[in-house]
Amino acid sequence: MSDVRHVLVLPDRDTAEELAEALPARFGVSEEPQLVRDALAGEDDAEDAQWLVVLVDAEEALDPAELDEFAAEFEGWREDP
Secondary structure, eight states: OOOEEEEEEESSHHHHHHHHHHHHHHHOOOSOOEEEEEEOTTOOOGGGEEEEEEEEETTOOSOHHHHHHHHHTTTOEEEOO
């Protein structure tokens, strides 16, 4: 069985960092999420980048719908695999 990965898409780095800091209290995750800058296609300007928060869910304990609602609180969403 492979690990499930959840990707949350956020509008900017500050928001992604804020969401990542809130994850342990909300979902009890102990593994540090990975923050990744995702430049929009054809855009070179750093302002036109989304940020991804990538979570590895080894035990498949996280509910995708709850993660989507959580991301929405930060003006983001969960990317479907």
